Amino acid sequence: MKKKTTPFTxxxxxxxxxxxxxxxxxxxxxxxxxRHPFRSQPTFSVEQIRKVAGAVVNYxxxxxxxxxxxxxxxxxxxxxxxxxxxxxxxPASDSNPDVLYFPALRKTDPADLVLLCxxxxxxxxxxxxxxxxxxxxxxxxxxxxxxxLQRTYSYLGxxxxxxxxx
Amino acid sequence: MxxxxxxxxxxxxxxxxLLGFIMGFLIVAFLASILWPGLSxxxxxxxxxxxxxxxxxIGRGVVLYASExxxxxxxxxxxxxxxxxxxxxxxxxPSSGTERATTTRPADVESHCDYIYVPGTSRAxxxxxxxFELPANHGQEFVNVLxxxxxxxxxxxxxxxAGELQRLNDYIAExxxxxx
Numbered sequence: 198m199k200k201k202t203t204p205f206t207x208x209x210x211x212x213x214x215x216x217x218x219x220x221x222x223x224x225x226x227x228x229x230x231x232r233h234p235f236r237s238q239p240t241f242s243v244e245q246i247r248k249v250a251g252a253v254v255n256y257x258x259x260x261x262x263x264x265x266x267x268x269x270x271x272x273x274x275x276x277x278x279x280x281x282x283x284x285x286x287x288p289a290s291d292s293n294p295d296v297l298y299f300p301a302l303r304k305t306d307p308a309d310l311v312l313l314c315x316x317x318x319x320x321x322x323x324x325x326x327x328x329x330x331x332x333x334x335x336x337x338x339x340x341x342x343x344x345x346l347q348r349t350y351s352y353l354g355x356x357x358x359x360x361x362x363x
Numbered sequence: 364m365x366x367x368x369x370x371x372x373x374x375x376x377x378x379x380x381l382l383g384f385i386m387g388f389l390i391v392a393f394l395a396s397i398l399w400p401g402l403s404x405x406x407x408x409x410x411x412x413x414x415x416x417x418x419x420x421i422g423r424g425v426v427l428y429a430s431e432x433x434x435x436x437x438x439x440x441x442x443x444x445x446x447x448x449x450x451x452x453x454x455x456x457p458s459s460g461t462e463r464a465t466t467t468r469p470a471d472v473e474s475h476c477d478y479i480y481v482p483g484t485s486r487a488x489x490x491x492x493x494x495f496e497l498p499a500n501h502g503q504e505f506v507n508v509l510x511x512x513x514x515x516x517x518x519x520x521x522x523x524x525a526g527e528l529q530r531l532n533d534y535i536a537e538x539x540x541x542x543x
Binding site: 203204205206207208209210211212213214215216217219220265266293294295297298299300301316317318321325339342343344346347350351353354355356357358 | 379380381382383384385386387388389390391392395435436438439473476477479480481482483484485497498499500502503521522524525526528529532533535536538539540542
């Protein structure tokens with residue numbers, strides 16, 4: 198004779214099903230979120246970084262030295278404030294430009310050092326952008342940028358702390 | 364006369380169903396909590412923590428090196444590895460998939476490293492960055508940073524991180540200008 202299913206059993210079955218659906222859904226959501234970040238990180242386009250590099254060149258031509266910071270390019274009317282920020286972002290919301298600048302580098306330093314670079318891309322898998330000390334704009338993988346940045350910091354570190362080898 | 368009895372008979376049905384539902388949900392929650400560390404999003408959190416611990420270990424290695432070298436920081440990671448202050452495993456972020464260096468040769472250490480070391484700073488630099496990783500290691504969502512006073516901080520805000528890096532670059536520029 199078939200035993201009657203009790204409400205408790207029905208409840209437990211429904212609870213198990215709801216639990217499985219909830220946790221599988223949560224896992225899928227977190228996985229998806231990990232692949233498609235919601236947080237809007239500031240990014241820079243190739244055109245933007247080339248424009249900034251061009252402004253540095255022009256500043257250098259007129260002042261015989263590189264700017265101490267990127268804001269100096271705005272003060273010299275070579276760029277507008279918006280050129281230093283991700284177009285999606287309000288420039289007033291933060292004072293740091295969205296591109297990293299190495300003011301310590303001089304024209305006479307090695308050409309393969311990083312002068313300007315981005316550290317975040319718009320989409321995963323896209324290359325990071327860098328302007329080298331000879332004003333070449335290059336697209337680099339994170340591994341290549343790491344190597345280039347390590348080379349730059351090692352060189353500059355050697356310049357400001359010469360006593361390493363002493 | 365029969366109505367109240369029917370209502371009394373139906374009343375326990377909902378609590379029993381609810382009790383079963385809650386118990387079923389709790390069973391799944393219990394099983395999920397056991398399996399959770401093996402799931403991908405949780406694994407990334409663990410990797411971020413290991414990555415932070417790596418930078419902490421590098422910081423300890425720098426402290427040991429400095430204590431035996433007139434308070435000078437090492438020129439590069441290879442020096443720390445060769446002197447056995449740091450294991451090659453500590454130089455790789457678990458999220459990046461980079462394999463550890465098998466030798467202590469500088470070129471090998473350099474090519475199997477996920478962190479960037481900033482030589483030229485000192486203890487006095489305090490809140491400046493001493494070593495960091497690129498956000499790509501953690502899917503551009505997170506980054507761990509070691510400061511010159513040897514504390515490690517992780518952040519998910521790349522604007523803040525970029526600001527810290529720019530401050531470091533400005534410091535180096537100023538130091539170079541002074542040393543000219």
